Amino acid sequence: MPRINAATISEHVAQQEAAVIAAARRLFDARGYRHVTLGDIAEEAGLRRTSLYRYFPTKAHLLPGWFEATMTPLVEASRAAIDAPGAARERLDRWLDVQLDFLLDDEHAALVSASLESEDLPAEVREQIGARHRELYATLAPLLREPAGGDHVVMRVRANLVAGLVRSSADLVRAGADRDVVRAELSRTAAAVTAG
Template identity: 45%
Template sequence: MPKITAPTIAEHVEVREREIMDAAMRLFAERGVRDVSIGDIADDVGLARTSLYRYFRTKSAIIHAWFDATMGPIIDECTAIADDVQPAAQRLERWLDVQLDVLSDPSNHAMIAAALEADDMTDRRQGAIAIQHQALYATLEQILADDRPVDDNVRARTIVISGLLRTLTDLVQHGIPPTAAREQIRVAINAIEPVADGEPRLAAAPNATGRS
């Protein structure tokens, strides 16, 4: 039995699973998911392959666990933002800030790409990840609807914004600074949401140096 390095077995398992997910993220970013084996991940964290199987049996299981660990808190935060009493423009700004924090991290890009490219990803796991994304973008629909029913117009704008966020990922991956990429998202969103109560939907970022 592996040496317990945390106060309880449950905490030990949580720590070890996090180490495995972090190692997988790093290796996927360096080589791509298809060129990384379970054995490579085990070697990186200093485990025998049979020991790693106590935690995850496949790469897709690691990816799925990462999405569960990462997306749950993000969905909770975005739900709280959508339910807030602030004007919709301010809630949209905060919602986008959350997405940028995730999408500007290259390690997260590696796991998102891995979910699309892993050759052992089961339909069940793909479906579970899709449900998480649907829950996330339902909060955006709620913000854009602004206390009105979600109609086709809101759904269309949600799809456009989700596409812009995928483009943001590409920009950051190609070396565009996150602050500059975020400003381009502001410009694009103002093009499809030109005014809110006579004012631009999103205010311009001050000097494009960080969050407004």
């Protein structure tokens, strides 16, 4: 019987899953997603391969946990940026900073790379990723509600346009553009989109 080092079985499972995801992230970062096996991950996490299969039957099943571990704090930080006191433009700028910092982080790049390399990503995982992105973009709703007159379609379009601006801005910075210049233009353009 495996040794449980937690107060409850559910806490033990959560700890084991977190340890496996952390081990997988280290290996994916070092070798790339395609060059890591479940056996490698089990060894890195200090588990037998048969124990690992109880938590994650394939590498693709690791991605939702990794994705959730990165998206949950991002959504929370995004909400906090919008809900903080200040003028709409200041709150938008804080939101843009949160997004740009995340997109430029190595963790995000590694997650995107692993997701793109995963040939067996289940449809429900793809839907989960899409749903969490929609939730992230919806954090802009308080800034969009008044200029859009409460029209949810217009609000969603504007939120997606701003998200696209952030992704393009991150691409520009990664390609060598001056971050301060890109950030200033991102702010100006996103403010125009959100103000309607």
